[in-house]
Amino acid sequence: MRERSNRRCDRMKEGALTEREKAFVRFVFEGLSQREAYRRAYAARKLKDSTCDVNACRLLKNAKVRAYLAELNAQVDRQRVMDKQERMEWLSRVVRTPVGKVDEGSDLCQEATASEMGVKVKMPGKIEAIRELNRMDGAYEPEQIEVRSELSFGSLLKGLESSALVRGRKGTGGNKRDE
Template sequence: MAEKKGNVLTTKQETFVRELVSGKSQRQAYKVAYGCETWKDASIDRKACEMFANVKIKARYDELIAECNKKTLWTRERAINELVEMLRDSKEDKNYQARYNSIRELNTIVGLYPKETKEVELNINKPDKDNLKNLISKVKGVKK
């Protein structure tokens, strides 16, 4: 829970915030926190919106989101560090395949490879058999 005096949330408020951070909608989070499944959705939505507008709730939400983002960045940073270490080891061992794989993976992580895309034109005004066959052949040609 938030540590500052005056900013401590109730157990239900903390549950609401944690559910939001986990990816639930305001309605879903409110239902979990307050067990109000018999309420009308409009009533739950109104209460959830009011709760999220609360300064203490918003501050705790922002705090948890920042923690999640920090962990995510650390994970990416660690992955890069591990790959760099593998790259160095493969150079010393003259393991060219491992070196190549490490370089390729690093380039993927930092986004040096553009995503391959292919435009497919679809004519939905003519839903005939030939048009469908043409579309299928175009889609098969798109690399995933």
């Protein structure tokens, strides 16, 4: 018995979750209530609802359990965002897909309008897709902008009142007019 408790202490020190704790987190992540997740993970069909609720709440207060749940959520968030390669592949499909091959169920369909003559589908522009692909590849030279002004810095300074430019203080060796 002592060896079993020592193994559990070692596992807790390492930061590893038990298989049941991991199962509980996965059930919560999948959308089950805390109570139902606890019942399934711990095979606790006969426990009172209130006991399951207290135990599930205690588990979710555990920092390691919360960290595992956050890790699962972060994985899903990363999968939702298209990376550069996926964006480039989608834009390439826009360019290569013939206009007549896109229907309202396609991810290339921007808009579908039904009329008596059928369904009209609008897809992204091929020229815009090529332009965006070129930008992503760095095919364009950076745009240089030239700025010209009729006024020089000196002429701007001349237009200001001298009192706004020089403010001397008494006793600091500044402007003698202020003394």
